[in-house]
Amino acid sequence: MSTYQPRQSFLTERLPVRGRLQQVLYWGDPARASETEPLTVLVHGWMDVGASFQFLVDAWRALPGWGERAFVALDWRGFGGSYLANGPTPEGDYAYVDYLADLDAVLDRLSPGQPVNLVGHSMGGNVVMLYAGARPGRIRRLVNLEGVGLPAGRPEQAPARLAAWLDGLKSPVGLKNYASLDEVAARLRQNNPRLTPERAQWLAGHWAHEVDGRWHINADPAHKRPGPHLYRVEEVLAIWRAITAPTLVVEGSETEVYQFFQGRHTREAFLERVAVLQDGTHKVLPEAGHMLHHDQPEVLAGWLATFLA
Numbered sequence: 001m002s003t004y005q006p007r008q009s010f011l012t013e014r015l016p017v018r019g020r021l022q023q024v025l026y027w028g029d030p031a032r033a034s035e036t037e038p039l040t041v042l043v044h045g046w047m048d049v050g051a052s053f054q055f056l057v058d059a060w061r062a063l064p065g066w067g068e069r070a071f072v073a074l075d076w077r078g079f080g081g082s083y084l085a086n087g088p089t090p091e092g093d094y095a096y097v098d099y100l101a102d103l104d105a106v107l108d109r110l111s112p113g114q115p116v117n118l119v120g121h122s123m124g125g126n127v128v129m130l131y132a133g134a135r136p137g138r139i140r141r142l143v144n145l146e147g148v149g150l151p152a153g154r155p156e157q158a159p160a161r162l163a164a165w166l167d168g169l170k171s172p173v174g175l176k177n178y179a180s181l182d183e184v185a186a187r188l189r190q191n192n193p194r195l196t197p198e199r200a201q202w203l204a205g206h207w208a209h210e211v212d213g214r215w216h217i218n219a220d221p222a223h224k225r226p227g228p229h230l231y232r233v234e235e236v237l238a239i240w241r242a243i244t245a246p247t248l249v250v251e252g253s254e255t256e257v258y259q260f261f262q263g264r265h266t267r268e269a270f271l272e273r274v275a276v277l278q279d280g281t282h283k284v285l286p287e288a289g290h291m292l293h294h295d296q297p298e299v300l301a302g303w304l305a306t307f308l309a
Contacts, residue, residue: 004202007058023081028070042073045122049080051206056293059301078220115140133239142247151264153230165228173221252288
């Protein structure tokens with residue numbers, strides 16, 4: 001099967017971050033970033049990898065004035081090369097505060113004195129919104145791609161949530177493995193039918209690795225366990241109100257993300273949350289679903305280039 005040919009392949013480095021190795025992907029040299037051409041940092045969503053941004057970066061760097069700009073993507077702890085470098089988490093679960101702290105440490109290393117453009121997709125979109133409220137001076141421009149948050153938790157749900165987490169720690173978890181890279185690519189297209197076969201085949205090689213003739217997803221199975229914490233929407237909104245950077249929120253016109261919540265969280269509720277932003281812009285990308293950076297990378301790159309300029 002033919003595969004996607006990147007405009008420019010990324011380089012990788014594994015940085016020591018908070019007692020673990022954090023894989024970072026580079027398109028261009030972050031040391032060349034400046035006040036007029038700041039570093040753009042991309043963070044992926046749940047069960048994804050930093051390489052997922054390759055199609056968007058290729059389209060972005062093809063635009064006038066962006067060909068030499070520096071882009072950086074992270075593999076969150078427990079995903080991609082960060083998972084392969086460290087193995088499963090000994091703690092048994094993952095918390096948003098750890099993603100925030102990891103991001104903070106990476107920015108200390110890569111852009112210590114210069115605000116960055118920060119772009120997050122899905123889970124990564126939720127993380128960057130929290131980070132930008134906690135560290136407003138670190139962010140020049142902020143982009144949230146389909147980071148719609150979670151249903152508001154209620155205090156009376158806390159006992160059952162903690163019990164489910166404790167039970168989950170005692171139960172083995174696993175992720176499906178595959179007989180070939182073609183099967184991995186087919187799984188990616190099953191998740192998102194808009195993903196072209198060429199892009200799926202390329203992404204499959206970064207989404208999984210081979211062990212003894214089987215292809216295994218580059219993710220800690222512990223991500224499948226329920227977490228112990230409720231989503232405290234009042235605290236989230238207080239953090240969002242503290243964001244000072246101009247913020248672009250982008251949804252796919254055909255997003256299916258709300259189906260996951262089965263009525264417990266709606267688009268209307270999300271838009272009410274977006275309304276608290278000091279300087280927020282909301283846009284809907286046509287002919288795109290939740291993986292909008294895969295579905296319409298050229299159009300999205302144009303929007304982002306304009307906003308970040």
